[in-house]
Amino acid sequence: MDKIRISKVDDVNIIRRGITLQGTLHLTPHHLIFSHIPASPTEDASGIPQKIRPKELWITYPMIASCTYRPAPTASHQQPSIRLRCRDFVFVAFHFLDERPARDAYETIRSLTCKLGRIEKLYAFSYRPQSPEKHVNGWDVYDPVKEWQRMGVTEEAPGAGWRISHINTDYQYSPTYPALLPVPATISDNVLNYAGKYRSRVRIPVLTYLHPINNCTITRSSQPLVGVRGNRSIQDEKLVAAIFASSKPRILSTQSSQTEFDSSPEPSQVEAGNASLENSMTDTEALEDEVLWRASAGSGSSEHRTYGAQQHNLIVDARPTVNAYAMQAVGLGSENMDHYPFAAKAYLGIDNIHVMRDSLNKVMDALKDSDLTPLPPNREQLARSGWLKHITSMLEGAALIARQIALQHSHVLIHCSDGWDRTSQLSSLSQLCLDPYYRTLEGFIVLVEKDWLSFGHMFRHRSGFLNSEKWFVIENERLGGVGSAGSGSGLNPSGGGNAFENALLSAKGFFNKDNASRDSLAESDGEMTPFDVSPSSRKRNATAKEGAQGDREVTKVKETSPVFHQFLDATYQLLYQYPTRFEFNERFLRRLLYHLYSCQYGTFLYNNEKDRVEAKVKERTRSVWDYFLARKAQFINENYDPLIDDREKGHERLLLPRVNEVRWWNEVFGRTDAEMNGPTFNSVRSSPGVLTGVETSETSLGAGVPDIGAPSMRSSNRVASLGSGLSGLTLSGKGRGPRGSRSPGPPRPEMEVEMQ
Structure with missing residues (x-):
């Protein structure tokens, strides 16, 4: 291995x-291993000394979030050191006796971490499991056909108005979508072909x-290609209408409505609706709009209403309103509700990947000295990070969606920009x-497997498995100068000021604060696309950049973000609030986050799914589920009561997050509960709400629910107000009758490292 300058350093x-311990540092092709002998031997029950076994700390290289090398100052007695900050929030510092082995160790770590060049060189492709994993096959746990059958959708006999389309079997229709797409039985593949031209990356509502x-x-879907011209797609509108009518009672169904969904559009209509959209594809996500549908026997009829006849369907756009509207300038945007009169739309105001990366960066700042000191983190810094506010926003959105489904008996379509970050968070949390x-x-x-892996969350881009040299810093060197081995992206190229502080600031590359990212946005969820650069120019620039790099893959720092981490954190909140409703325990979530980065x-x-195929x-690596299924007893919640949810009535299956009880997941940050959730802990109860608007075909943004945008209203109140307000909206079948009055309703009650 030419990348390994030194494989072992003693003392x-x-x-x-x-706490300081002395031992030996081993640098293997895939792990950094520190081993030491305990200070005193242990004794068994009879008092006989047991054989002393070395203890080991294993760190896989992709786990490294930043690495700072500090050479020994000239004419001083200080030792050279390497400080590591890991993505599982392990913070360690290694001090060496001599400069040469310290420098060689740093260069070896840097090379093995960020000079691989290809995903196929990661540990997963050489890992060979031992018992008990050897006899487990986690790849077989998820079978999409079996999961759809569990819900009542089958290929042979479409159930509940749904069928499984094979239009994407070869991944040519939508490369980022799964091969099998459940769609309304009344919608043909021909309609899907045309509808796909209206959604970013052909991620149609499925x-x-x-x-x-x-x-x-x-x-779920991606955002529509509305643009400044107000483009529309008759086929997309037909698809969404069919989705929202899929549970409509038979007694209310009419031959005319059935014929409407079965009919195919005229070619002239298709061309007019999509002519300006074909070259408008960019990478941002679409918002999910809250949709409102009132299915009734007739306008003003006094006929007895059957179950499900009055629905308040919702399109949920996860983005802040201003972001969604800004996207129209680059050919994207959000649904024009004039063309979806059977629906209402809500903007949740959840921030993009850049804001989330910056938030976790601030959490890291509060914990950054965890290697050198046992002191607790700075509580004020933790509060300023906004991390809990973001987790709360996700849980509020999930609660809104769950209420619409279970209590309002309505349908919900979710999207953000491209539909693979915030959409995956909201979709999976609401299903939980x-x-x-x-x-x-x-x-x-x-x-x-279903909502994250198959539906195309960008794990490789968001997690940065191949790391970046920007996260490696040598103190006291001109990081931007020629010949500075291991140079990163220093914030102070002149090298002036406090070198130690500058190096720490430079090491923040993984959690970059720049919201106006101008990295290649072809794979980004960040909405701040530069308006002065056309999609075709971005594509040419990206192609030229890829050609210059050859086959070497690199991590785009500004596309990294803790999206899946946030989902696990929100799941932890539900588990903590409902400790008897989950079969798995907190350790399962923590180890899953670890193995996200362990590679x-x-x-x-x-x-x-296409990339994995x-x-x-499946043939070349092992599934992460092998690890958990082979050790299932370690991850079972001893408080789990499977009988609680074993009921026939739907409302007894439902659980809703108590957003005023959101707390720090202290275990994942390697801290005690008292350190992060102690008596002086500042909760997020006073944080402003995230709901930024409600829109229907009859009312403009923000006019639907009184005081919905008031800064003083707590977010939980605002989301509850939306839920109660939606039930007051009325929409007639074809025409638009007067809208019923609405008023806001009351708030609803509502460090561990293991050898692998």
Whole structure:
């Protein structure tokens, strides 16, 4: 291995939480291993000394979030050191006796971390499991056909008005979508072909969850290509209408409405609706709009209303309103509700990947000295990070969606920009609230496979498995100068000022604060696309950049973001609030986050189903679920009561997050509960709400629910007001009758490292 300058260094001191130990540092092709002998031998029950076994700290290279090398100052007695900050929030410092082995160790770590060049060189492709993993096959846990059958959708006999389309079997229709797409049975593949031209990356609205009690659905998509000209697609409108009519009672169905969904559009209509859209594809996500549908026997009729006849369907756009409107300038945007009169839309105001990366960066700042000192983190810094506010926003959105499905018996379509970050968070969290199956160990695995892996969350881009040289810093060197080995992206090229402070600031590359990212946005969820650069120019620039780099893959720092981490954190909140409703325990979530970055398994290494198939991941690597299924007893919640949700009535299956009880997941940050959630902990109860607007075909943004945008109203009140306000909206079938009055309703009650 030419990348390994040195494989073993003796007499190295490690400092962790202010405790210093002496041992040996081993640098292997895939792990950094520090081993030391305990100071005193242990004794068994009879008092006989036991054989002393070395203790080991294993760190896989992709786990490194930043690495700072500090040479020994000239004519001083200080030792050279390497400080590591890891993505599982392990903070350690290594101190060496001599400069040469310290420098060689740093260069070796840097080379093995960020000079691999290709995903196939990661540990997963050489890992060979031992018992008990050897006899487990986690790749077989998720079968999409079986999961759709569990919900009542089958290929042979479409159930509940749904069928499985094979239009994407070869991944040519939508490369980032799964091969099998559940769509309304009344919609043909021909309609899908035209509708796909109106959604970013051809990520059309498709089914992800069918409620077994009322046949209401969660569907997901990307944003529409509305643009400044107000483009529309008759086929997209027809698809969304068919989704929202899929659970309509038969007694209210008419031959005319059935014919409307079956009919194909005229070619002239298609060309007019999509002519300006073909070259408008960019990478941002679409918002999910809250949709309102009132299916009634007739306007003003006094006829008895059947179950499900009055629905308040919702399109949920996860983005802030201003972001969604700004996207129209680059050919994107959000649904014009004049063309979706059967629906209402809500903007949730959840920030983009750049804001989330910056938030976690601030959390890291509050914990950054965890190697040198045992002192607790700075509580004010933690509060200023906004991390809990973001987790609360996600849970509020999930609660809104779950209420619409379970209590309002309505349908919900979710989207953000491209529909693979915030959409995955909201979709999976709302299903956790709705379906007890997903709260079992097997069900949670199926949920992650379905809503994250199959629906194309960009794990490779968001997680930065190949690391970046920007995260490696040498202090006291001109980081931007020629010949500075291991140079990163220093914030102070002149090298002036406090070198130690500058180096720490430079090491923040993984959690970059720049919201106006101008990295290649072809794979980004950040909405701040530069308006002065056309999509065709961006494509040419990206192609030229890729050609210059050859086959070497690199991490785009500004596309990294803790999206999946946030989902696990929000799941932890539900588990903490409902400790008897989940079969798995907190440790399961923590170890899953660890193995997201360990790159020991092939599950999370690629961005979508197509990439995994082409890379033959199932044949060449092991599934991460092997690890958990082989050790299932370690991850079972001893408080789990499976009988609580074993009821026939739907409302007894539902759980809703108590957003005023959101807390720090202290275990994942390697801290005690008292350190992060102690008596002086500032909760997020006074944080401003995230809901930024409600829109229907009859009312403009923000006019639907009184005081919905008032800064003083708590976010939980605002989301509850939306839920109650939607039930007051009325929309007639074809025409638009007067809208009923609405008023806001009352708020609803509502460090561990292991050898692998």
